[in-house]
Amino acid sequence: MPKTYxxxxxxxxxxxxxxxxxxxTAATGLSFLFGPHDMVIPWDRLxxxxxxxxEITRAVQGLGVYLRFQTVEEDPxxxxxxxPPVLHQRSEDHHV
Numbered sequence: 001m002p003k004t005y006x007x008x009x010x011x012x013x014x015x016x017x018x019x020x021x022x023x024x025t026a027a028t029g030l031s032f033l034f035g036p037h038d039m040v041i042p043w044d045r046l047x048x049x050x051x052x053x054x055e056i057t058r059a060v061q062g063l064g065v066y067l068r069f070q071t072v073e074e075d076p077x078x079x080x081x082x083x084p085p086v087l088h089q090r091s092e093d094h095h096v
Contacts, residue, residue, distance in 0.1 A: 001043070002072065003043070004041040004052075005072070006056060006067060007038050007070070008024075008065055008067060009066040011066070014063050015064060015065070024060065027059035028055045037070075
């Protein structure tokens with residue numbers, strides 16, 4: 001199951017962090033974390049992630065808060081990429 005971590009970046013000119021926490025938890029039902037990220041959105045379907053991220057974004061609008069979303073997969077083996085991409089071999093008959 002993928003998870004999207006949310007980090008809140010506060011402006012000194014914005015609303016106090018505790019007021020933001022109260023507003024976001026009331027609007028989303030999600031809890032804040034202790035650790036390197038402020039919040040996590042667990043999701044199975046892209047629609048879930050979209051709905052939750054929009055709820056968070058609406059909750060902080062006008063508060064002087066910036067958001068950073070980072071999605072990770074719990075099982076890295078299910079999300080393997082080959083880099084650099086495999087190049088197709090050219091046929092010996094084909095001249096460019």
